[in-house]
Each structure stands twice: as structure tokens, then as C-alpha cells.
Amino acid sequence: MTTHYEVDGKMIKGGEQVEVRSKAEILATLDKSGTLDGMPFMPQMFDYCGQRFTVYKNAYKTCDTVSGKYIGLHLDDTVHLPIRCDGKAFDGCQAACLLFWRTAWLKPATPSGDASAAPVPFPSRSCTEADVSAGTSREVDGRKLYRCQATCLLEFTRPMAWWDVRQYADAYRSGNWSIAQILRGLTFLGYTYGTRAHRRKIGAPARWLYNKARFLWGGVPFPRRPDLFPQKKTATSNAVLDLKPGEFVRVKSFEDILATLGKDGSHRGLMFDAELVPYCGKVFRVMTRVERFVDEACGEMRSLKTPAVILDGVVCQSKYSGQRMFCPREIYSWWREAWLERVEPMALAQHDDVQRKSAA
Structure with missing residues (x-):
């Protein structure tokens, strides 16, 4: 994989200004199926070519909503812009998913207001706009099956073990989370799994103690209540x-x-x-x-x-x-x-x- 995840050794963070590359530049990065390293570029994303955005969050991690496994997934070279899928290319799907953007589809915007003239990062792969549109669905045994970033999630991600400490370092490096937020999250995880608070019977005392102590910091009730x-x-x-x-x-x-x-x-x-x-x-x-x-x-x-x-x-x-x-x-x-x-x-x-x- 050609990496564009970091620029000069620095991870792209939320708040940075970028411009979506032109249609021709983006098509040059895509294979015949309209994907880059397994990630589909969806038809409605062409509407944003040439426009500038503030990066919403770095998408170094995402969640597995395909296989049913309760795990996190790692991504390379990807950010979220403040843009959600409108469903128009998918017969009105109303999920409104936050779109993934490969950094190869973006270029930085300079403080002077002129977008960086970074070259197209890939030689042309002969993809056309029609190929991108055709890739949104297919017929299988008389059924129409849709193909989007959400359905192809496992094709451009890889599983991330809970003990992989790099994800917690990246949570901070990405600018998505503060140190305080990360520490609170890890404390909750440690308490939940260390005391078995998520278990119906043996976790009852831990849930009771959590709910008594939460008033000290104004937290919500223990959010997993299988006992009830x-x-x-x-x-x-x-x-x-x-x-x-x-x-x-x-x-x-x-x-x-x-x-x-x-x-x-x-x-x-x-x-x-x-x-x-x-x-x-x-x-x-x-x-x-x-x-x-x-x-x-x-x-x-x-x-x-x-x-x-x-x-x-x-x-x-x-x-x-x-x-x-x-x-x-x-x-x-x-x-x-x-x-x-x-x-x-x-x-x-x-x-x-x-x-x-x-x-x-």
C-alpha cells in the first residue's frame, strides 16, 4: 500500500484545512472497480471536488459493523470530513454514514488560501465516472446487492486487538481525543472488565458501587445493565x-x-x-x-x-x-x-x- 497517512512524519489531525482533488485526479487513483486499496469512492463524493473542508477527525480506527464481531478495525491513510452519505446512489438509504476519505483524494490548503499543487499520487488506472456508478450495486440470484464503504468495510481495514497500545497512542496523536478523555475511557474499561461489571450476576456488586460513586464526578449510570x-x-x-x-x-x-x-x-x-x-x-x-x-x-x-x-x-x-x-x-x-x-x-x-x- 502506498501511504499518505502521514505528511512529513505527522498524522493528519482534525482541524486541518484540505481541498478535495479534482474528478480527474481522483479517478486516476481508482482501479476499474472504483476503489483505492479496497475503499470505494462513492458517486456522490464527486460533488465535493474542488471544495475545501476542515478535517473533522482522523479515521485511524473504526468499528466492525459487518461481521458481528465486537472489535475495532485499523485504517491507513484515511480521514473523516464533515460529510455524510446522502443515500442518493443507494436508492434512498437513510443511514447517513460519515464518509471515509483517503488522503490521496485530498490535498492540503496553504495559509495563503492557495491549495497546494501536490501531484496526483498515482498513475492513471483507467477508471471512469461510469465505473464508479456501476460499482454501487450488482444483481445476485435476482437480488440487488448494494456496495458502499459500509458494506466493504472489511476489505480496507484490518482487525485491531484490544491490547494493541498503538490505538490508544493514536487516539491522542490524531487529535480526536484529549489525554483526559483517553484516561477516563481506559479507567472505565479497566473497571468494567476487571470487576466483571458487565456480567449479569457476578457483576452486580461492581455496578452498585459504580452507581454510588458516579455522583462524585457527575457521570451517567453504569450503562450496561443486564441485571435489569x-x-x-x-x-x-x-x-x-x-x-x-x-x-x-x-x-x-x-x-x-x-x-x-x-x-x-x-x-x-x-x-x-x-x-x-x-x-x-x-x-x-x-x-x-x-x-x-x-x-x-x-x-x-x-x-x-x-x-x-x-x-x-x-x-x-x-x-x-x-x-x-x-x-x-x-x-x-x-x-x-x-x-x-x-x-x-x-x-x-x-x-x-x-x-x-x-x-x-
């Missing part, structure tokens, strides 16, 4: 709010949401993940309803049987995710309406007034 999941299948709330984009909702309390979950920690098949716990009790705007999405594991389009919504700015923060901790991918969280309650305009105004007074 019903032992037998129970009826769960089927609340349907018919939420629309632009409406405001309050996320219910952790305890109220736990009451809606089955013995596997899900509500009608959708898991309530530990990364959702920090949002409990807070107010957010509904960004969109999720009705269809590409299944990353198989490439097929799926439709949700039970309503789910995405809340504006509510993403996985990878604070409690074990081997996937410090992942910068920021996947949007999906919320069942049973976990939310509508906030009327008057109540929202009162909430904002209380917030302003408490901050004064």
Missing part, C-alpha cells in the same frame, strides 16, 4: 408517536427505557446500546424517520417494521464500547418511539428558560 433485563420474554411498549422531522422530543429516563426492553436488551429487535445512555433525559430535535437502509452485513436493502427516528446530533460517542472505544465514526443512533416523549412548544420554552437560568 427481564429473565423471560415480556410484553413491551408499542407506543407510536408518529414523530415528524423538526419536532422536539425528550429521551425517557434510563429506568423507563429499561422497562421497555426484552431479555436480550432490545425493543422489537433494536438494541438499546450503552452509547445511548448519556442522552437519557435530554431534549433533541427529530432529524428524520428511518424507514429503509442498506444492511451492511449482506448489502440488501431493508425496511423497518417498527418506527425508529434519528435525533439531530445524537451519535455513538464510543465511550463505553469495549474494543471499539475511541472509534471516530459517529454512527447515528436509532431510537424507538417507545423510548421518547413528545415535547410541546410551551414545555420546550420553559425547559430552555430553566437551562438559561441555571447557566447564569
